[in-house]
Amino acid sequence: SSELTQDPTVSVALGQTVRITCQGDSLRSYSASWYQHKPGQAPVLVIYGKNNRPSGIPDRFSGSSSGNTASLTITGAQAEDEADYYCNSRDSSVSHPNWVFGGGTKLTVL
Amino acid sequence: QVQLQESGPGLVKPSETLSLTCTVSGGSINSYYWSWIRQPPGKGLEWIGYIYYSGSTSYNPSLKSRVTISVDTSKNQFSLKLSSVTAADSAVYYCARDIHYYDSSGYYQGNYFDYWGQGTLVTVSS
Numbered sequence: 001s002s003e004l005t006q007d008p009t010v011s012v013a014l015g016q017t018v019r020i021t022c023q024g025d026s027l028r029s030y031s032a033s034w035y036q037h038k039p040g041q042a043p044v045l046v047i048y049g050k051n052n053r054p055s056g057i058p059d060r061f062s063g064s065s066s067g068n069t070a071s072l073t074i075t076g077a078q079a080e081d082e083a084d085y086y087c088n089s090r091d092s093s094v095s096h097p098n099w100v101f102g103g104g105t106k107l108t109v110l
Numbered sequence: 111q112v113q114l115q116e117s118g119p120g121l122v123k124p125s126e127t128l129s130l131t132c133t134v135s136g137g138s139i140n141s142y143y144w145s146w147i148r149q150p151p152g153k154g155l156e157w158i159g160y161i162y163y164s165g166s167t168s169y170n171p172s173l174k175s176r177v178t179i180s181v182d183t184s185k186n187q188f189s190l191k192l193s194s195v196t197a198a199d200s201a202v203y204y205c206a207r208d209i210h211y212y213d214s215s216g217y218y219q220g221n222y223f224d225y226w227g228q229g230t231l232v233t234v235s236s
Contacts, residue, residue: 031220035155042204042229043155048222049211086155089220097168099145099157099208099221 004032004087004102011108012077020072020105022087030090032070034063037084037104046085047072074107082109112137114205114227122199122234128192132205132227139163139186143208145223146179146190148201156201160208161188195234202229 004024012018022032031050035043045054047063060075070089074081085105091098118130132144146158159169161179169177173192181188192199206223213219 030218033220033222035223037155042226043223044226045222045224048209048224049220054224088155088157088222090218094171097160098171099160101147101155101157104154 004089004100006085006087006102006105008103009106009108011110012074013110014079015076017073017075018077018107020074020085020107022070022072022089022102023068024089024100024102025068026089026092026100027065027068027070029092032063032065032087032089034061034070034072035086035088036081037086043086077107077109079109082107112207112225114207114225116203116205116227116230118230118232120231120233122195122232123236124196124234125194128190128195128199128232128234130190130203130205130230130232132188132190134186134188134207139181139183139188143210143221144181144188145206145208147204147206147223149204149229150198150201158190158192158203197234200232200234202231204229 034047036046037043046057046061051063062073064071087102091100113135115133122128140163143160143162145160149155159179161167161181176193178191205227207225210221
């Protein structure tokens with residue numbers, strides 16, 4: 001199956017900007033979606049499509065894509081942004097629908 | 111506001127079948143896709159499969175031989191059955207609404223999960 005690769009850990013100083021990336025061949029064909037996941041809670045959708053934020057998601061979250069890489073950027077990271085972040089897309093290596101998640105990135109806000 | 115709630119046994123014996131139900135409230139199950147996703151302890155998210163309200167399904171190839179997802183529109187519920195479970199199937203299981211979107215020409219662009227249940231921990235152990 002097509003894989004999505006994320007850096008396992010990323011850190012950012014409070015108030016600074018951080019980019020979390022997701023790499024995979026399927027991203028050349030399909031858009032990614034991004035989820036914030038805190039312990040004991042359900043994952044929360046933060047970005048979908050080219051750069052769409054669901055209602056209630058702060059505008060410091062943005063998304064972009066180039067080639068085989070999708071990125072989630074947090075501009076002015078806050079303490080409450082500390083969480084695991086997962087990307088998701090369709091597997092382009094098979095004809096039938098198969099969704100895949102990246103391995104996740106643990107974001108630490110220093 | 112759409113809400114999803116998983117229910118089912120928290121403990122399943124090895125080789126038996128795991129059965130979970132997701133109840134959708136605050137909206138209709140009709141006209142949407144619905145997915146099951148799981149997270150083993152200490153690991154990442156894994157998509158299990160989806161069902162359209164009409165009953166069509168798609169499953170993760172790695173689980174396809176053991177998975178059945180069904181829907182009951184009269185109850186606004188969909189369900190997961192995973193057979194021949196082992197300890198590797200121990201995980202928090204989530205249900206989620208699965209939105210598929212297309213460009214102006216009708217070509218598939220991507221999907222996203224916009225509403226999730228709180229998750230239910232299922233442990234496989236004798």
